[in-house]
Amino acid sequence: MGSYSLDFLSRPFSLVYRQNAVNHCPGCTHTNWMIGRMVAECAFCGTVLPLRDSALLASGHRRGPPPIAAAA
Numbered sequence: 775m776g777s778y779s780l781d782f783l784s785r786p787f788s789l790v791y792r793q794n795a796v797n798h799c800p801g802c803t804h805t806n807w808m809i810g811r812m813v814a815e816c817a818f819c820g821t822v823l824p825l826r827d828s829a830l831l832a833s834g835h836r837r838g839p840p841p842i843a844a845a846a
């Protein structure tokens with residue numbers, strides 16, 4: 775039975791917005807983006823790409839230390 779989770783990193787080619795890099799829109803090739811917390815939206819054509827870090831979180835891959843457990 776297949777998984778329906780979003781595993782962006784295991785795909786050979788995935789479209790994600792990479793911070794600290796020039797990102798060309800796959801829809802119009804412009805490089806002007808409106809950056810949100812989870813996605814980046816092209817300012818020209820409205821194409822939406824997930825942020826690379828949010829893709830890591832969605833696929834279960836985390837960077838950095840594990841979350842701190844809440845004190846009881």
Ligand SMILES: [Zn+2]
Pocket residue numbers: 799800801802803804816817818819820821
């Ligand atoms: Zn675009």
